[in-house]
Amino acid sequence: MTNINASAPETAPANVPYITLNDGNRIPQIGLGVLRIDDDGVVPVVESALAAGYRHIDGAAGYNNEAGVGRALAATGYNAGEQRKSLWLTTKLKDSEQGYDSARRAFDRQLGLLQVDYVDMYMLHWPTPFNWRSGETWKAFDEFRAEGRVKTLGVCNFLPEHLERLHKETGEWPAINQIELHPTWQQRDVVAYCKEHGIAVEAYSPMARGADLNAGDGTIARIAAAHGVTEAQVILRWHIENGTIIIPKSVHADRQKQNLDLFGFALTPDEHAAIDALDGPTRAGHDPLTFTYA
Incomplete structure (x- = not known):
């Protein structure tokens, strides 16, 4: 089960707590998302985030900017040595490359683009239940972990039935399920299922x-x-208090800093409940039952 040691959290720079995962690894609760940033543009964004104190970068093959992330890591020294050990780096497999052999080829390419020897987490990006290959793909993922090239295995956008099927085929629950999650789309059934099975929830x-x-x-x-804070800080603080891992995206250095600055205030019980009450029926993104991020 995930947990936050609230009394004396071991922290990343900028006082970001760690979440302990079901495999024993610990992930900074706040990371930087890099979706919809082009390959050249992502370089200064990652560099400014690292300078601000981020020690968690969330990327994906499908974002088509892994090479840029790799250049930023190399330029700042976070691709090797002690600095690499201080960074949590996530990437994801393209849905079109699911399957055992294709996943092995894809992962080798991705490590090369990122200019690292390992990633902290490798994830299935979408469940694609209409073309399910998660079980056979997971065999490759498990080998990457055994080889020391991945520490933690996760999934994105999996609904309870997908998590159940993956567990039935592999005998394993992922460490993290990254899902669309915000005040007006809280996915309480998915969150409850994840908590019941010791899967940490990460909000994109x-x-x-x-x-x-x-x-x-x-x-x-x-x-x-x-x-005396911004609306964004209120929402991100709500996530933090829920124990959710968050990966807000900003290309602006000042906003990146604001998104880390969530620990000087706390919501009252009434304020937290008022945000809980905003839950609604409409997602901002895609439906996991029908979407693929090729």
């Missing part, structure tokens, strides 16, 4: 790509004003 689009900043007829703004 933690602010619904900005749409939730205005959720609840000013609810978020009122809470932000009460604490």
Whole structure:
């Protein structure tokens, strides 16, 4: 089961707590997402995040910017040695490369682009239940872990039935399920299932790509004003208090710093409950039952 040692958390730079995973590894609770940043543009974004204190970068083959992430890691020294050990680096397999042999080829290519010897987490990007290959792909993932080239295995966008099927085929629960999760799309059934089976929940689009900043007829703004923080910080703090791992994306250095600055205030029980009450029926992203990120 995931946990936060709230009394005396072991912290990454910028006082970010770690979440302990079901495999014993520990991941910084806040990371930088790099979706929709081109290969050249991602270099200064990763560099500024590392300078701000981020020690968790969340990437993917499907973002088509792994080479840029690799150049940033090499330029800052975070691709090797002690600095590499201080960084949690995640990447994901393209759905079109699922399958045992294709996953092995893809992973070798991805390590080369990232200019690292290992990644901290490798993930299935979408379950693609209409073309299910997660079980055979996981065999390759398990080998990467045994080879020391991956520490933690995870999935993205898996619903309970997909997690159940993966467990039936592999005998293993992933360490993390990264899902779309924000105040207006809380996926409580998925979150409950993950918690029941010791799977940490990681939120992408933690602010619904900005749409939730205005959720609840000013609810978020009122809470932000009460604490002297931004609406984004209120939503991210709500995630932190829920024990959720978050990967907010920002290409601006000042916003990157704000997104780490979540530990100087706490929501009251009423404020937290008011954000809980914003849950709604509409996702901002794609449906895991039908989507593939080729």
